[in-house]
Amino acid sequence: MLPTSFRLTYLKSLAAVVVALAFCGAEARAQSRTIIVDAGHGGIDRGGVPGQRISEKEMTLDVSQRLRRILEASGYRVIMTRNSDVFVPLGQRTAIANSYRGATFVSVHFNSARRAGANGIETYYYRGDSAGLAANIHRNVVAIAPTENRGIRRRGYFVLRRTSIPGVLVECGFLTNPYEGRTILNAAYRQRLAEAIARGIRRQPAGYNKPLNPGSRASAEALPQAIAGPDFVRAAPRPRYRRTSRYHRSSRASRSRSRSTRQKSSRSKRTKKKRSSDNIQFIRTNAAFV
Numbered sequence: 528m529l530p531t532s533f534r535l536t537y538l539k540s541l542a543a544v545v546v547a548l549a550f551c552g553a554e555a556r557a558q559s560r561t562i563i564v565d566a567g568h569g570g571i572d573r574g575g576v577p578g579q580r581i582s583e584k585e586m587t588l589d590v591s592q593r594l595r596r597i598l599e600a601s602g603y604r605v606i607m608t609r610n611s612d613v614f615v616p617l618g619q620r621t622a623i624a625n626s627y628r629g630a631t632f633v634s635v636h637f638n639s640a641r642r643a644g645a646n647g648i649e650t651y652y653y654r655g656d657s658a659g660l661a662a663n664i665h666r667n668v669v670a671i672a673p674t675e676n677r678g679i680r681r682r683g684y685f686v687l688r689r690t691s692i693p694g695v696l697v698e699c700g701f702l703t704n705p706y707e708g709r710t711i712l713n714a715a716y717r718q719r720l721a722e723a724i725a726r727g728i729r730r731q732p733a734g735y736n737k738p739l740n741p742g743s744r745a746s747a748e749a750l751p752q753a754i755a756g757p758d759f760v761r762a763a764p765r766p767r768y769r770r771t772s773r774y775h776r777s778s779r780a781s782r783s784r785s786r787s788t789r790q791k792s793s794r795s796k797r798t799k800k801k802r803s804s805d806n807i808q809f810i811r812t813n814a815a816f817v
């Protein structure tokens with residue numbers, strides 16, 4: 528029989544360990560249920576292409592605020608990178624995301640193109656651990672969108688590359704497409720978009736998996752386990768018009784880094800136009816990871 532004092536000490540230590548474990552578990556659960564919702568653009572950065580009729584920054588904020596309400600109602604903690612029409616630099620957005628360890632980053636955007644016929648949903652991720660989330664969000668959004676499934680792509684957008692937590696960027700349709708733009712102007716449809724993104728975050732299966740649109744090039748590469756099914760496409764070179772937006776450029780630092788690499792590697796490359804070099808850099812970045 529152990530002395531009473533020893534037994535008391537032992538029980539106290541045991542209780543402390545149990546309390547600590549319970550706290551850690553609750554903390555981990557709370558963190559994994561923190562979502563950073565990033566409404567694309569804002570303030571002086573209107574988003575989209577020059578002269579675009581429907582403002583991307585307004586649509587992204589509206590869907591993000593709807594997403595926030597839906598997620599909070601489901602018990603998630605939601606942090607918004609912006610909650611009004613203000614300009615938030617990309618570095619500040621990633622700094623906000625990176626200050627919540629264990630959270631998940633979801634960036635909401637709408638697409639634009641000079642070709643009015645372009646339409647549909649695209650979802651992007653960069654980190655390998657974000658592929659499953661990208662697939663879930665993509666399938667859920669595609670299921671409710673009356674437009675094309677343009678696929679899931681891996682690409683090093685600033686907000687995906689510079690976040691140290693899993694992250695996805697979803698392009699919820701083309702504002703420059705007359706039909707899709709009109710659909711997006713409908714508040715009930717934007718609510719459905721937000722609900723679809725939330726279902727993807729909750730990892731609920733999509734009711735309907737729309738096939739990839741015939742124009743997309745199917746990928747023959749080995750895909751991450753998390754992406755099973757027909758909706759993955761290899762990231763094609765980004766058309767020049769898409770690079771007019773601040774969001775879709777690489778960072779100034781990375782641009783200057785890639786410039787210096789190019790200068791070292793080949794003198795002749797200096798003669799190339801900067802934009803086309805940026806495109807080449809993007810393709811290389813992708814090739815290294817997919």
Ligand SMILES: [Zn+2]
Pocket residue numbers: 567568574575583636637772774
């Ligand atoms: Zn955008």
